[in-house]
Ligand SMILES: [Zn+2]
């Protein structure tokens with residue numbers, strides 16, 4: 001029986017490295033050897049205990065990690081192509097969604113695969129699923145029927161890690177915000193999602209891309225990746241001045257779309273105030289339990305603001321993201337988002353260094369990856 005190492009999340013701030021068996025490979029399944037896995041803001045919320053696992057079943061130790069890429073280790077005997085019909089074989093690099101629509105529910109029937117209520121059913125406690133299967137592990141199993149896409153040879157490893165979370169998430173978010181050429185976009189947060197969002201908005205034809213954060217080196221990278229303006233909250237400390245700044249850039253109208261990728265509800269009201277009448281506020285970051293925000297609802301009504309919650313993406317966004325990366329490789333230094341690499345055994349150190357709350361600088365860290 002094949003086994004692999006996994007970093008099991010036992011309780012907040014505590015991982016344990018365990019050797020676990022891999023899942024048996026069905027003729028229609030694929031076992032992926034994970035080659036890199038990023039620490040996403042979502043993982044930090046779990047680590048701090050702010051977010052409880054969404055998988056059904058009894059609570060217990062789980063394997064985190066979802067922003068990842070890898071190579072096909074074992075290909076089910078029935079599989080010869082990826083979801084686009086391209087030939088695939090063992091050893092090929094692949095990108096894939098980290099959730100599993102059930103295709104047996106109302107939302108799946110309506111082709112809303114990213115909103116299937118059962119999509120995390122394979123991510124429960126390791127007491128129920130005692131396998132080496134996760135982002136922060138050596139292996140990840142793609143169950144039968146799963147979407148999978150071959151990674152173009154010209155893309156470096158560092159470019160592909162973010163494809164199945166940060167990058168696809170923000171491309172889908174901008175689409176759902178109904179982004180149009182010439183729009184002005186406000187992006188709250190310059191972490192992995194925010195920087196990818198700046199690049200995607202630029203490629204989609206935005207006129208103004210205003211990125212807000214408190215960490216200067218992230219804002220510098222955002223500028224290289226498409227941001228036309230940045231706001232450092234430690235320099236413009238009054239939120240009314242920040243709102244005024246956005247209005248000034250947008251001929252006093254306000255932005256067409258606001259993208260929340262900070263992950264703290266305190267920023268929502270400010271982001272909405274930066275929008276034009278009829279603008280869209282795309283909420284992506286506030287994923288943790290009890291993310292209560294105070295919003296003046298009359299502002300939504302009188303300005304006809306659309307508030308759009310977004311989690312995950314349509315599977316077809318992954319090849320869109322891969323092609324975007326190939327096309328813009330020399331234009332945006334998106335690979336520079338990955339600033340630190342750690343071995344799986346060093347996961348606790350990687351999380352401590354990735355923690356950004358309460359810090360004005362992150363020692364240059366923008367995104368850390370684990371290399372299992
Ligand atoms: Zn993520």
Ligand SMILES: [Zn+2]
Nearest residue numbers: 102105108116
């Ligand atoms: Zn479903």
